[in-house]
Amino acid sequence: MRDVAIIGAGMIPFGRRDEDSLMDMLAYASLKALDDAGLGDKSVDAVYVANMGAGILQHQTSIASSLVDRLSLLPAAADVVENGPASGASAIKNGLLAVASGYYDYVLVVGGEKMREVTGWRATDFVATMTHPQAEYPYGITLPGMAGMFTRLYMEKYGVTREHLLAVTLKNQAMGALNPYAHVEMTLDREGIFDSPHAVVNNPVAADPLHLYDLCPVSDGAAAVVLCPLELAKKHAKAPVLIAGFGQATDTHTLQERGDPTDLKAVTLAAQQAFEMAKMKPADIDVAELHDAFTILEIAESEHVGFFKKGEGGKAAAAGKTRLGGQLPINMSGGLKARGHPVGATGVAQVVDIVYQLRHELPENRQVKNAKTGFTINFGGFGNNVVSFVLKRVEP
Amino acid sequence: MRDVAIIGAGMIPFGRRDEDSLMDMLAYASLKALDDAGLGDKSVDAVYVANMGAGILQHQTSIASSLVDRLSLLPAAADVVENGPASGASAIKNGLLAVASGYYDYVLVVGGEKMREVTGWRATDFVATMTHPQAEYPYGITLPGMAGMFTRLYMEKYGVTREHLLAVTLKNQAMGALNPYAHVEMTLDREGIFDSPHAVVNNPVAADPLHLYDLCPVSDGAAAVVLCPLELAKKHAKAPVLIAGFGQATDTHTLQERGDPTDLKAVTLAAQQAFEMAKMKPADIDVAELHDAFTILEIAESEHVGFFKKGEGGKAAAAGKTRLGGQLPINMSGGLKARGHPVGATGVAQVVDIVYQLRHELPENRQVKNAKTGFTINFGGFGNNVVSFVLKRVEP
Numbered sequence: 001m002r003d004v005a006i007i008g009a010g011m012i013p014f015g016r017r018d019e020d021s022l023m024d025m026l027a028y029a030s031l032k033a034l035d036d037a038g039l040g041d042k043s044v045d046a047v048y049v050a051n052m053g054a055g056i057l058q059h060q061t062s063i064a065s066s067l068v069d070r071l072s073l074l075p076a077a078a079d080v081v082e083n084g085p086a087s088g089a090s091a092i093k094n095g096l097l098a099v100a101s102g103y104y105d106y107v108l109v110v111g112g113e114k115m116r117e118v119t120g121w122r123a124t125d126f127v128a129t130m131t132h133p134q135a136e137y138p139y140g141i142t143l144p145g146m147a148g149m150f151t152r153l154y155m156e157k158y159g160v161t162r163e164h165l166l167a168v169t170l171k172n173q174a175m176g177a178l179n180p181y182a183h184v185e186m187t188l189d190r191e192g193i194f195d196s197p198h199a200v201v202n203n204p205v206a207a208d209p210l211h212l213y214d215l216c217p218v219s220d221g222a223a224a225v226v227l228c229p230l231e232l233a234k235k236h237a238k239a240p241v242l243i244a245g246f247g248q249a250t251d252t253h254t255l256q257e258r259g260d261p262t263d264l265k266a267v268t269l270a271a272q273q274a275f276e277m278a279k280m281k282p283a284d285i286d287v288a289e290l291h292d293a294f295t296i297l298e299i300a301e302s303e304h305v306g307f308f309k310k311g312e313g314g315k316a317a318a319a320g321k322t323r324l325g326g327q328l329p330i331n332m333s334g335g336l337k338a339r340g341h342p343v344g345a346t347g348v349a350q351v352v353d354i355v356y357q358l359r360h361e362l363p364e365n366r367q368v369k370n371a372k373t374g375f376t377i378n379f380g381g382f383g384n385n386v387v388s389f390v391l392k393r394v395e396p
Numbered sequence: 397m398r399d400v401a402i403i404g405a406g407m408i409p410f411g412r413r414d415e416d417s418l419m420d421m422l423a424y425a426s427l428k429a430l431d432d433a434g435l436g437d438k439s440v441d442a443v444y445v446a447n448m449g450a451g452i453l454q455h456q457t458s459i460a461s462s463l464v465d466r467l468s469l470l471p472a473a474a475d476v477v478e479n480g481p482a483s484g485a486s487a488i489k490n491g492l493l494a495v496a497s498g499y500y501d502y503v504l505v506v507g508g509e510k511m512r513e514v515t516g517w518r519a520t521d522f523v524a525t526m527t528h529p530q531a532e533y534p535y536g537i538t539l540p541g542m543a544g545m546f547t548r549l550y551m552e553k554y555g556v557t558r559e560h561l562l563a564v565t566l567k568n569q570a571m572g573a574l575n576p577y578a579h580v581e582m583t584l585d586r587e588g589i590f591d592s593p594h595a596v597v598n599n600p601v602a603a604d605p606l607h608l609y610d611l612c613p614v615s616d617g618a619a620a621v622v623l624c625p626l627e628l629a630k631k632h633a634k635a636p637v638l639i640a641g642f643g644q645a646t647d648t649h650t651l652q653e654r655g656d657p658t659d660l661k662a663v664t665l666a667a668q669q670a671f672e673m674a675k676m677k678p679a680d681i682d683v684a685e686l687h688d689a690f691t692i693l694e695i696a697e698s699e700h701v702g703f704f705k706k707g708e709g710g711k712a713a714a715a716g717k718t719r720l721g722g723q724l725p726i727n728m729s730g731g732l733k734a735r736g737h738p739v740g741a742t743g744v745a746q747v748v749d750i751v752y753q754l755r756h757e758l759p760e761n762r763q764v765k766n767a768k769t770g771f772t773i774n775f776g777g778f779g780n781n782v783v784s785f786v787l788k789r790v791e792p
Contacts, residue, residue, distance in 0.1 A: 001498040023529070046644075052458075055451030055525065062448075062480035062526040065781040069649040075665050077644035078781060079486045082476040084458035090475045094490050101497035102397040103642075129451065130458040133419070246499075248442075248473035253465040269471050385461040385474060 001100045005233035005240035005394065006225050008037025009355040011348075014183040014221030014340035022051075022058050022114040025222035026067050029345075030110045033224035034071075038236050044226065045104040046077040050091035050111030051344035052084055056126055057117040067110070077104075084130040085293065086380030087111060088223070088347020089248075089387030095227050096243055105228055111349070112222030113342035123218045127343070130381050132253045144215055146255055146382045147294040148207030153262050154296055155209065158303075162209065164314030166194050168295040169213045171323055172331050176338020178365050181349075183219045183340030214295040219340030223349035230394070241355050244373075245280065245390030247273025253384050264304045267377060270388040271305035274375075278390035282306035285390070286371040287357045288328060289350035291379035292335040298322075301377050302330060305388070329368045332357065347378035351389060358393040397496045401629035401636035401790065402621050404433025405751040407744075410579040410617030410736035418447075418454050418510040421618035422463050425741075426506045429620035429748075430467075434632050440622065441500040442473040446487035446507030447740035448480055452522055453513040463506070473500075480526040481689065482776030483507060484619070484743020485644075485783030491623050492639055501624055507745070508618030509738035519614045523739070526777050528649045540611055542651060542778045543690040544603030549658050550692055551605065554699075558605065560710030562590050564691040565609045567719055568727050572734020574761050577745075579615045579736030610691040615736030619745035626790070637751050640769075641676065641786030643669025649780050660700045663773060666784040667701035670771070674786035678702035681786070682767040683753045684724060685746035687775035688731040694718075697773050698726060701784070725764045728753065743774035747785060754789040 010032025012025060020028070026049065034044075049064040060066075064078035083090035088111035095107040115123055124142050131137045131146075154160050170190060176182035193203035193213055203211045233240035249269035255261045275281055282305060290305075292298035299313040307328050308316045316322060322330040333339045333353040336346060354374035356362050374391040406428025408421060416424070422445065430440070445460040456462075460474035479486035484507035491503040511519055520538050527533045527542075550556050566586060572578035589599035589609050599607045629636035645665035651657045671677055678701060686701075688694035695709040703724050704712045712718060718726040729735045729749040732742060750770035752758050770787040 060525050060529050062777055065646055065777050066649045068646045075645040078646055080478040097494045097497045097499055101493045103493055129456050133456050249471040250461055250464045250474050253462045381458055381461050
């Protein structure tokens with residue numbers, strides 16, 4: 001297996017992008033990554049497009065074939081990879097293994113989603129298409145609904161409090177406000193959404209015990225990376241980032257079938273695989289992007305992957321250990337919570353953010369000093385298909 | 397790159413399967429392939445699901461995550477791969493490269509589609525979601541419409557006649573009638589659909605100059621293969637089939653942008669890549685499955701991949717050179733024309749049929765005697781994303 005590096009990364013500002021088609025967004029992010037890679041007129045051998053909903057939201061299929069033409073990358077091979085909200089990381093995985101195999105040298109991976117194509121309940125319904133078609137979807141359960149029940153169980157079992165969740169909200173919202181690519185640009189204060197009598201209006205219950213600002217927004221967006229063998233990567237301009245480890249694991253489709261529904265086995269396994277391949281352990285990681293579609297997930301994942309002991313993740317967040325300058329900064333991009341969560345784009349955007357961290361390119365108020373190693377969790381379904389990466393700076 | 401072999405293959409009868417859900421079909425085909433591979437209780441490391449339309453037709457996403465649970469293959473990694481009607485071959489490609497890389501040992505690839513979920517114009521509209529969203533779809537062009545225009549040009553340029561097309565129809569329909577997995581079980585005779593005055597009723601114009609029986613049906617179905625390194629394959633019961641070559645190439649999304657719209661560049665390129673990797677040439681092939689969604693495509697592809705010279709494919713079909721016992725038997729399964737074309741399943745079904753041929757398991761009336769090498773073309777869009785394989789029998 002050849003070592004594979006990321007030599008280019010790019011993304012477009014997430015948010016509401018009514019003026020852009022899905023194809024526009026995929027093309028913009030791709031061009032930024034190709035440009036960042038300094039490939040110039042050189043083409044790529046293959047393109048992987050991560051997308052969950054073009055069929056439902058845009059009534060389109062075969063978007064990889066369309067994109068490769070739009071980008072003038074013909075006759076490069078092109079496929080779409082779908083794994084719900086973990087489509088982005090799954091697409092990177094397939095690009096990684098294709099390059100690792102020796103068959104392709106240069107691969108573009110781009111993830112995108114235009115979720116604001118539909119509004120109101122249709123957006124929630126679109127996301128719910130990932131639930132079990134017989135055991136869940138017909139009964140009206142939504143992803144926020146599942147997250148609410150999961151949070152209640154987690155609170156009862158591990159003593160997580162709303163105070164802990166609030167710490168995640170405030171941190172990620174503050175970081176998002178500093179990130180030009182983030183969807184939600186406003187900062188929030190504790191007073192307005194928690195302490196004051198107006199909090200009940202400003203931050204209403206969404207799926208008890210989760211409130212509005214415990215949930216990520218519905219976003220449009222796209223992000224891209226360019227992969228090649230580490231050996232070739234050294235020829236390119238910027239510092240390459242090695243994909244040192246990768247893991248992917250599945251769990252039961254429905255939460256109700258899990259012996260302990262608070263146990264996110266696929267998260268634990270995917271992370272273990274990634275650490276094992278990288279020959280590293282959680283304590284070796286300098287910065288992480290976790291899949292905080294709901295604030296509880298950042299806390300639960302930080303425990304399941306081994307950054308904190310079970311029951312300690314919430315306390316760690318409240319104590320500032322996951323802030324910039326803390327023991328392990330998490331979601332310095334603002335996370336899904338503030339950067340936004342265009343489902344097909346998210347897994348790629350997480351890796352793009354870590355690449356920026358490991359290249360030391362971010363402004364001081366977001367850059368983890370001298371970061372050398374990064375970690376991601378991209379969470380498909382409600383933890384039924386999870387993909388993890390360990391990334392490593394390669395010193396020039 | 398490790399050599400990769402197919403150690404198991406299975407499919408379910410294509411056709412109208414109102415009683416089965418998409419997930420049922422994917423599961424049945426998978427179980428047949430796993431059983432055929434003799435894996436017993438051993439699980440697989442990863443699952444690739446080829447599917448084009450679950451979002452549009454079943455309002456479902458994340459079906460790979462669901463399938464891996466349904467099959468009790470947890471915690472195997474699982475992704476969906478989509479490349480329009482070439483999704484099946486694209487999924488096999490990704491399984492191939494994943495095993496070739498050394499990361500996974502055992503991979504299940506299953507393709508399926510439940511197209512009869514919708515009826516009438518909705519089925520044609522679903523297929524048309526692969527056309528260009530700005531330059532084609534809004535103007536009402538359909539895939540049969542494109543095929544009609546392509547046929548007219550091909551007839552004018554290369555002298556293909558309706559007699560040539562008829563030869564493909566009759567051959568594939570006759571072979572389909574012998575294939576228990578085929579959708580269309582009836583044989584047709586020349587008199588009824590061509591010569592008699594009733595032909596105009598029995599076989600009406602569908603997209604001039606193509607008639608009804610020049611087009612494949614709209615089918616439900618699923619097919620699966622199990623891959624592993626050739627080295628491990630030798631331990632398993634049946635004769636392994638080596639994936640000796642693979643190629644994939646793209647072309648402009650719209651036909652109108654091609655300098656010569658009769659030139660299927662992506663077909664030529666994908667085949668060249670596959671032959672090059674296999675260190676073989678077209679004359680080395682014993683049996684082929686080509687993508688005859690329309691009869692003209694079998695003829696055009698047989699020329700573009702190098703089995704016959706340009707302008708000779710139609711004559712070769714009419715002269716019986718592509719029949720069983722002929723110079724190069726094509727579509728001994730009945731092809732898309734008679735086996736059916738559940739889009740996500742087709743590319744996998746083609747490979748399954750070649751595996752049966754190379755294992756010498758078919759009844760005498762379909763088996764190419766002593767077949768040692770096989771070839772496939774899976775045609776995405778209207779030739780905008782094409783995948784090809786060269787397969788080789790490994791003597792025990």
